[in-house]
Amino acid sequence: MQSFTWINAKSIEEVKGALAKHGKKARIFAGGGDLTTLMKERIDTPEFVVNIGDVKDIHYIREEKDGLHIGAMTILADLAEHEAVLGRYTALAEAAGAVASPQLRNMGSIGGNLCQRPRCWYYRGAFHCYKKGGDFCFAVTGDNRYYHSILKGELCYMVHPSDTAVALLALDARITIAGPQKEKTVKAEDFFIGPRQDVLRENILQPAELITEIVVPTPPANTRSTFLKTRIRGSWDFALASVAVRCTAKNGVCQAARLALGGVAPVPLRVERAERALAGKKITRELSQQAAQLATAGARPMTMNRYKVDLTRSLVEKALLAVA
Amino acid sequence: MATTKGDERLRMSRRSFLKGMGVGAATSTALATGLVKPRAGKAAVPPLVEGLSYVPVELKINGRRYALTIEARRTLADVLRTELNLTGTKIGCDRAECGACTVIVDGRAMYGCSLLAVNVQGREIETIEGLAKNGRLHPLQEAFIEYDAYQCGFCTPGQILAGKAFLDKKKSPTLAEVKQALSGNICRCGAYHHIFEAVLAAAKKL
Numbered sequence: 001m002q003s004f005t006w007i008n009a010k011s012i013e014e015v016k017g018a019l020a021k022h023g024k025k026a027r028i029f030a031g032g033g034d035l036t037t038l039m040k041e042r043i044d045t046p047e048f049v050v051n052i053g054d055v056k057d058i059h060y061i062r063e064e065k066d067g068l069h070i071g072a073m074t075i076l077a078d079l080a081e082h083e084a085v086l087g088r089y090t091a092l093a094e095a096a097g098a099v100a101s102p103q104l105r106n107m108g109s110i111g112g113n114l115c116q117r118p119r120c121w122y123y124r125g126a127f128h129c130y131k132k133g134g135d136f137c138f139a140v141t142g143d144n145r146y147y148h149s150i151l152k153g154e155l156c157y158m159v160h161p162s163d164t165a166v167a168l169l170a171l172d173a174r175i176t177i178a179g180p181q182k183e184k185t186v187k188a189e190d191f192f193i194g195p196r197q198d199v200l201r202e203n204i205l206q207p208a209e210l211i212t213e214i215v216v217p218t219p220p221a222n223t224r225s226t227f228l229k230t231r232i233r234g235s236w237d238f239a240l241a242s243v244a245v246r247c248t249a250k251n252g253v254c255q256a257a258r259l260a261l262g263g264v265a266p267v268p269l270r271v272e273r274a275e276r277a278l279a280g281k282k283i284t285r286e287l288s289q290q291a292a293q294l295a296t297a298g299a300r301p302m303t304m305n306r307y308k309v310d311l312t313r314s315l316v317e318k319a320l321l322a323v324a
Numbered sequence: 325m326a327t328t329k330g331d332e333r334l335r336m337s338r339r340s341f342l343k344g345m346g347v348g349a350a351t352s353t354a355l356a357t358g359l360v361k362p363r364a365g366k367a368a369v370p371p372l373v374e375g376l377s378y379v380p381v382e383l384k385i386n387g388r389r390y391a392l393t394i395e396a397r398r399t400l401a402d403v404l405r406t407e408l409n410l411t412g413t414k415i416g417c418d419r420a421e422c423g424a425c426t427v428i429v430d431g432r433a434m435y436g437c438s439l440l441a442v443n444v445q446g447r448e449i450e451t452i453e454g455l456a457k458n459g460r461l462h463p464l465q466e467a468f469i470e471y472d473a474y475q476c477g478f479c480t481p482g483q484i485l486a487g488k489a490f491l492d493k494k495k496s497p498t499l500a501e502v503k504q505a506l507s508g509n510i511c512r513c514g515a516y517h518h519i520f521e522a523v524l525a526a527a528k529k530l
Binding site: 001002003004005006008029032033036037039040041049051053077100101102103104106107235236 | 377379395396397399418419420423426429432433434435437438439440442443486490504505506507508
């Protein structure tokens with residue numbers, strides 16, 4: 001690990017000040033799970049590391065009138081076990097509980113989980129790929145069986161590694177960003193960006209910005225949600241494919257649905273075509289199969305990950321039948 | 325560079341003996357075993373290389389306070405082993421995947437290889453060395469012996485601490501819950517079956 005200066009910020013103002021001063025030379029340290037590994041491998045070599053773990057006012061889970069408010073530094077294990085989250089925002093609790101291992105869920109924060117870097121083994125290895133400023137994606141001609149995309153891949157064929165992001169998309173969450181300008185709030189689906197927009201990053205955050213809060217709106221009555229994930233290793237791993245669905249139904253008839261996929265594209269992917277196919281219809285096995293087909297329509301699997309298309313479809317089907 | 329508050333007698337361990345065999349390592353051995361006691365919180369050894377970021381760090385491990393001056397980039401697992409001679413904490417993968425470095429921080433199991441020592445100041449850290457009390461093994465340690473819950477033993481401290489953090493909160497767990505709680509710890513010998521049995525047996529005694 002390259003040496004760095006440790007800045008232990010105590011308030012958001014201090015974090016913003018440090019980020020504004022050091023710009024691209026600084027990184028935010030939340031739980032540290034991803035950043036320490038990136039620094040050990042020298043994939044990232046910041047000169048300043050700004051710790052936000054001691055910033056008091058970003059550790060909270062509060063249920064308010066408009067919904068669930070989560071401080072960016074909230075620990076994933078707390079989110080996975082929180083009664084209100086389990087009850088009304090089930091997909092989020094399930095996604096937080098499906099992240100990595102118990103130890104990492106005790107360390108990792110929701111904000112950090114959303115800002116993870118790719119798990120592509122060429123990015124993590126000694127390959128000068130697009131993500132590192134190179135001009136090649138080694139996964140295209142190389143081994144692309146696990147952490148590479150079947151949808152929306154271009155230039156870089158990574159898949160976004162965050163589980164909670166997929167749940168947040170399905171739950172229509174908003175992300176609050178602080179920085180040198182006025183605080184702003186964006187939809188979860190607008191937070192993430194694909195390689196065509198900027199191949200060097202996975203979200204809209206500028207070097208001097210950070211996530212401060214996530215707000216999940218109160219779901220309408222008769223709404224259920226769930227998150228399902230498949231991984232190569234049962235005990236813990238990143239998703240080969242995952243799906244989060246939120247469905248408002250009356251007497252088995254779907255009134256509105258939101259559906260998002262993980263592990264299949266460079267961004268957590270909302271699939272509105274499939275959502276529209278569900279509205280106003282009784283959710284049956286046939287309908288969920290149709291929605292699953294629509295969710296993966298236009299898939300362009302790579303040389304070794306064609307199986308992900310079927311895997312994703314079966315997850316979508318299973319998730320829809322679970323919440324119907 | 326490390327020192328302990330309180331009266332710790334110097335004991336010759338296998339590790340410090342081996343380290344002492346190298347002449348170049350003699351100074352660091354003396355420092356690490358407590359022969360030389362720099363004042364708490366002061367940079368006793370100035371950085372050898374310009375630009376390195378040394379910081380005073382105070383850690384609370386197994387109820388005892390340690391003051392040392394280290395680089396900010398050093399992980400807790402590394403500091404435990406090389407500065408404080410608490411070598412019960414193992415480093416396997418050094419990338420948050422295997423669990424050999426598991427320690428308990430404020431009651432929660434975490435990977436010591438991915439925590440920076442500078443970032444766990446003021447928190448209660450428990451390592452495998454802190455489990456036995458008054459010469460008596462912790463019930464979980466006894467159960468690991470009774471159920472033969474290891475082969476090579478390298479993952480054992482991490483397995484026991486993951487189990488302890490879990491059993492401190494959960495009474496009478498099911499096998500499925502034990503498996504889930506220990507899912508972040510890999511045993512390359514494949515002693516999982518015995519490990520789960522040991523944790524279930526210890527749960528009955530706690």
